[in-house]
Amino acid sequence: MELWDLYTKDRALTGETHVRGKPLPEGRYHLAVHVWIRNSKGEYLVSQRAASRAAYPLMWESPGGSVAKGEDSLAGALREVKEEVGIDLAPEKGRVVFSEVRDEGAPYIMDVWLFDHDGPAGLEKATTDEVAQCRWMDAQEVKALFEAGQLVDAWEYFLAVQGWEGQA
DSSP states (O other): OOEEEEEOTTOOEEEEEEETTSOOOTTOBEEEEEEEEEOTTSOEEEEEEOTTOSSSTTOEEOSEEEOOTTOOHHHHHHHHHHHHHOOOOOGGGEEEEEEEEEOSSSOEEEEEEEEEOOSOOOOTTOSSSOEEEEEEEOHHHHHHHHHTTOBOTTHHHHHHHHTOTTOO
């Protein structure tokens, strides 16, 4: 059973606990993170969701997910990356590059983290089976996957944040 802290739309912690999968109370949000990992070549670590995932099976994305009860955004980002792709990121190398409130589905607050990290792409140290594979991709490879409809919808904001919309 996964537990979440609940927040107001203004990101105030309410002190309420929520069980994942149940409808959120009116006016309440949970916190989620997406984690972009960039190496010194300017490539991003992109992960492919496992075929067994209920939503977006075999689609490409970044590590991320819901922040657990008692975690803040940074702790959730570090945990999700460790679980999904087996990488221990240095907290001081990360920063939030985008944040927004989303009201569709289960309402949530999304923080997008960017971490600089060099290392191999592989799943040997991952602690879940949520990811089928991961690899480093440059901007053009990411954009090509997006245009081919092989990336989860959330990548659209990433392309905008990176200023890739008009690039060939």
